[in-house]
Amino acid sequence: MRRALRVVSDAASPDPDGELDPEAALAAVAGGDLDAFGRLYDDLALLVFGVARRVVRDPSRAEEVTQEVFTEVWRQATRFDPARGSVRTWVLTIAHRRAVDTVRSSQASRAREEHVARREPVEVAGPEEAVVTADEHEGVRRCLDSLTPLQSQAVRLAYYQGFTYPQVAEMLGRPLPTVKTRMRDGLIRLRDCLEGHDGA
Amino acid sequence: MAPDVHGLVGAYLLHALEPGERAEVEAHLAVCPDCREEVDSLRAATAALALPVAEAPPAALRARVMRTASETPQVPPVVAAIRRRRRWLAGVAAAAAALVIGAGVTVGVVVRHDDPPATTAAEVMSAPDARMHRKETSDGELMVAMSHQMRMVAVDTAHLARPAGMTYQVWWHTDTGMESAGVLDEEMSVAVPVEDGDLMVTMEPMGGSEEPSEKVLFQMPAERL
Numbered sequence: 318m319r320r321a322l323r324v325v326s327d328a329a330s331p332d333p334d335g336e337l338d339p340e341a342a343l344a345a346v347a348g349g350d351l352d353a354f355g356r357l358y359d360d361l362a363l364l365v366f367g368v369a370r371r372v373v374r375d376p377s378r379a380e381e382v383t384q385e386v387f388t389e390v391w392r393q394a395t396r397f398d399p400a401r402g403s404v405r406t407w408v409l410t411i412a413h414r415r416a417v418d419t420v421r422s423s424q425a426s427r428a429r430e431e432h433v434a435r436r437e438p439v440e441v442a443g444p445e446e447a448v449v450t451a452d453e454h455e456g457v458r459r460c461l462d463s464l465t466p467l468q469s470q471a472v473r474l475a476y477y478q479g480f481t482y483p484q485v486a487e488m489l490g491r492p493l494p495t496v497k498t499r500m501r502d503g504l505i506r507l508r509d510c511l512e513g514h515d516g517a
Numbered sequence: 518m519a520p521d522v523h524g525l526v527g528a529y530l531l532h533a534l535e536p537g538e539r540a541e542v543e544a545h546l547a548v549c550p551d552c553r554e555e556v557d558s559l560r561a562a563t564a565a566l567a568l569p570v571a572e573a574p575p576a577a578l579r580a581r582v583m584r585t586a587s588e589t590p591q592v593p594p595v596v597a598a599i600r601r602r603r604r605w606l607a608g609v610a611a612a613a614a615a616l617v618i619g620a621g622v623t624v625g626v627v628v629r630h631d632d633p634p635a636t637t638a639a640e641v642m643s644a645p646d647a648r649m650h651r652k653e654t655s656d657g658e659l660m661v662a663m664s665h666q667m668r669m670v671a672v673d674t675a676h677l678a679r680p681a682g683m684t685y686q687v688w689w690h691t692d693t694g695m696e697s698a699g700v701l702d703e704e705m706s707v708a709v710p711v712e713d714g715d716l717m718v719t720m721e722p723m724g725g726s727e728e729p730s731e732k733v734l735f736q737m738p739a740e741r742l
Contacts, residue, residue: 366574501527508562
């Protein structure tokens with residue numbers, strides 16, 4: 318036990334800038350380190366709140382979702398497996414899922430659906446404040462723009478609006494199999510494009 | 518099922534599936550390493566969609582989040598929760614738990630008070646030796662998975678309709694009588710330790726019953742699971 322704790326505290330050592338990367342912070346969080354949890358929050362809260370705000374719209378409900386997501390991250394930090402992906406990806410996956418569940422369970426979802434269906438989808442709002450490096454953010458935006466119009470609409474309606482793929486199919490007037498295929502090949506294209514930018 | 522599930526990977530990652538389909542994809546992922554690899558490889562790109570919409574939360578939220586965390590117990594590490602002779606399974610279970618949590622699944626936990634490890638249904642279903650039983654009922658499909666190595670059974674009701682005010686309950690019918698192993702009020706799935714008897718799944722009024730009072734959806738002796 319003592320040995321395991323030491324490993325955790327080694328992993329949490331600050332780098333020369335005095336910052337913790339999310340992986341190191343999460344390793345410390347898994348050992349019950351609240352300070353490290355605070356630093357993880359500082360790193361990722363803009364992204365988590367951004368997703369919640371985008372999907373659930375209402376600011377106070379977006380705050381609730383953000384709080385639930387970080388509580389879940391705190392609770393489950395011991396179960397995080399670095400082999401499956403980065404801490405940021407893990408946290409954002411929890412965040413999006415929670416935001417989508419919130420919006421689906423809300424009674425407002427029907428009105429929201431009609432509202433969105435009436436207007437032309439779907440702009441990605443400009444970031445008010447970007448924590449992420451400008452390069453990284455620009456890369457995502459550029460890669461999203463590289464999708465075909467149908468791929469892009471299908472991915473955006475599902476991710477940013479929290480619609481199910483049958484709802485997306487109905488909105489776009491396309492058959493279900495087409496929409497689910499576009500979601501998959503859209504994400505594949507997005508991944509390949511982002512990996513290209515990473516190398517650049 | 519496999520080709521269909523492959524097609525759903527994008528919708529799955531975008532959280533754009535209905536709950537029943539999501540459970541189906543997750544059950545398939547548990548037994549399909551190639552599918553898991555594709556999902557993992559696309560997860561970072563999906564999460565990157567958050568970057569363009571980053572927005573600062575109100576400053577006061579930080580203190581609330583910190584306070585809640587300080588009052589919330591952490592889930593014990595899988596390694597510590599598993600008995601010594603099963604320690605080699607920990608890696609597998611941790612990987613499965615991370616997959617499932619990463620995917621954001623509702624996690625069913627053991628409800629017996631005398632069994633501290635909170636094994637999830639997904640961990641049982643993804644055990645290397647898990648055997649899956651699918652039972653078609655008038656309310657939909659019930660999934661039951663047995664892992665002899667873990668000595669656990671997983672019951673998944675995600676595909677079953679839930680009439681208002683009703684729930685599903687898991688039972689062991691042993692020599693000593695009928696014993697409730699769990700009520701699925703809050704969760705879609707649950708993992709329960711194996712007993713020497715018949716596993717039963719019944720529909721019950723919300724909150725569960727002392728004795729099975731409604732219809733039996735599933736019954737099978739443990740040795741045949």
